[in-house]
Amino acid sequence: MEGFWQDFSTAPAVGPAYGDRYSVMLGERVLDLPIRPLPQEDKAVASLIANQASFAVIDQLTEAMADLAAGFQPDVVVGLPTLGLTFAPGIARALGHPNYVPLGYSRKFWYRDDLSVPISSITSPDAEKQLFIDPLILPRIAGRRVLVVDDVASTGRSLLAVAKLLAACDVTVAGAVVAMRQGAHDPAADPFPIAHVFTTPRFTRRADGWWPER
Template sequence: MTLAPHDFWQQIFALGSYATGPGTVHSHHYPATLPDGRQILLPIRVLPGDGTQAVASLIVNQASFVVHDALVEGMAALWADAKADVVIGVPTLGLTLATSLARRFGHARMVALGTSRKFWYDEALSEPLKSITTPGGGKDIYLDPRMLPLLQGRRVLLVDDVVSSGSSLAAVLRLLDKAGIAPVGVAVAMEQGTKWRQAVPGPERVKGVFATPILRAVDGGFVSDAA
């Protein structure tokens, strides 16, 4: 089955609809498995370099509402016992998830970090930012000083869409540390590979709704070496 680019992230498939696991060759898409066994199809994107590695890609703001809601339901189930007072959203794609999760927890609002420099921001509350999808970096992430009273002394849950290399999440955690904020956890929709565990302090605090492996090129497509 080959999907058009706009068809990815639009539906949820029944348990066992697509094969996964070591040795399974994936040509165009990778079936990610939700906690209840249902699956969503993610496009495979070849990483920069020699073309021997690829990842399954999730673009949350292009997902259908049913997929978005399933991801938020998974996050809510993972973090219900954390009793978070405030949800912080990481731009850009973590913001929509953070908004929905905060509403599900019954919060009146969420707090958004930003990558657009406002004149009232304090450079002391910023960090350089880069990720696997923007390896050149060039952006900074900011915490609006006006948000500090909402966060200090509260149980804070950080929300992002994907953790992959861990570099952007590590930068966000450094930023929050400057403000004296230690999140009770980090909720993500997808854990991509395991490299991020070496870059992120306290990786046990991170929980994803599902995980996808780094894929290796073979004849006819890509395979996962992960068990």
């Protein structure tokens, strides 16, 4: 294997004490994910960096996500930057949509403050950014059922920010689809239904390796 996210493995990593990787199943295929320590060095997560993955892996994930997306019957697919934009176009195509709506971090001069929200994530907790939607896109989503697409849902902070942004856009959020749901979560705390292809735990370091948190 050339590196993580490039190919499918033949045998999963065996725990419960893990070394440098954690395995998930995509149908009958095994995908190895690197275990990355967080700034608290005794804590870690399994990592998926979609824009570094091979086309074969992305295609398999996109197909699985599109199957989940169909259940929401959305009118429009909205992709989150940065890595949700890897999946959103393919999902929109699979649903028969002519386009999709990308959100962004880069502010254009015609953007509006009332169509932006602050956003942060578990992997960049000190790098709060601003999430924008282009005002020119509003007619494409107003009054419609929207599906949000991202790569990972972990703490839920990103999706809460998206919910706040879309609340200003006169849309109905049907739900979200992500490749990976990370760590324990309470569906009742989600801003809208979130479907996922696979789940991964968070990890705590012990003397013999990384142990999944229960």
